[in-house]
Amino acid sequence: MVCGTANSANLGVTVHVEDDRVLGTVLLDTRHAGAPGFAHGGALAAIMDDLLGQVLIPLDRPGVTATMTVDFHAPALLGRTMDLEAWCERVDGRKLHMRGEIRDGETVVASGSALFIHVDVSHWETSGHALPPHWAGWGATADSKP
């Protein structure tokens, strides 16, 4: 629902990995309004969760959000391309401490921190739905990483 191109209701986030960091952009519009002209905080929180979750890819650790805090520092205006950045601050066993920012130019609109828990890919098999084929092998190098 955030960056999945197969979902026509996605929030239009695009991301890529650079040196273990996830960088990206998002352009919110009236569909994502809270107050007129401003992005809904829940949309920003969803973007933050997904952004921090994308760090699981360079970490090569499948995982889920256990807890997340989003700090809203400045109003997020609709119709502006905002920059996204996320990284892993610390790995402590299965606990993955992520951090990220949503910025409008030099202004940090929101910052986030989350605890993700490393799980086996079989975690998602309990839904009964088939996993995306490209998830096969996700986490294969996790045991060899600190």
Ligand SMILES: CCCCCCCCCCCCCCCC(=O)SCCNC(=O)CCNC(=O)[C@H](O)C(C)(C)COP(=O)(O)OP(=O)(O)OC[C@H]1O[C@@H](n2cnc3c(N)ncnc32)[C@H](O)[C@@H]1OP(=O)(O)O
């Ligand atoms: C090449 C491949 C490409 C693949 C490409 C894939 C795309 C990749 C992008 C994904 C981007 C999407 C990002 C969205 C991410 C979601 O939206 S995930 C969905 C929302 N989250 C969930 O559904 C999680 C639901 N919760 C759970 O399933 C379970 O509670 C958990 C989190 C797995 C933990 O359960 P558990 O495995 O039984 O572990 P448990 O022993 O309870 O906890 C382990 C440790 O963590 C601590 N802990 C657990 N929960 C908490 C908490 N809430 N607060 C503090 N500590 C906690 C425990 O205290 C424990 O600590 P220790 O005692 O070891 O010190």
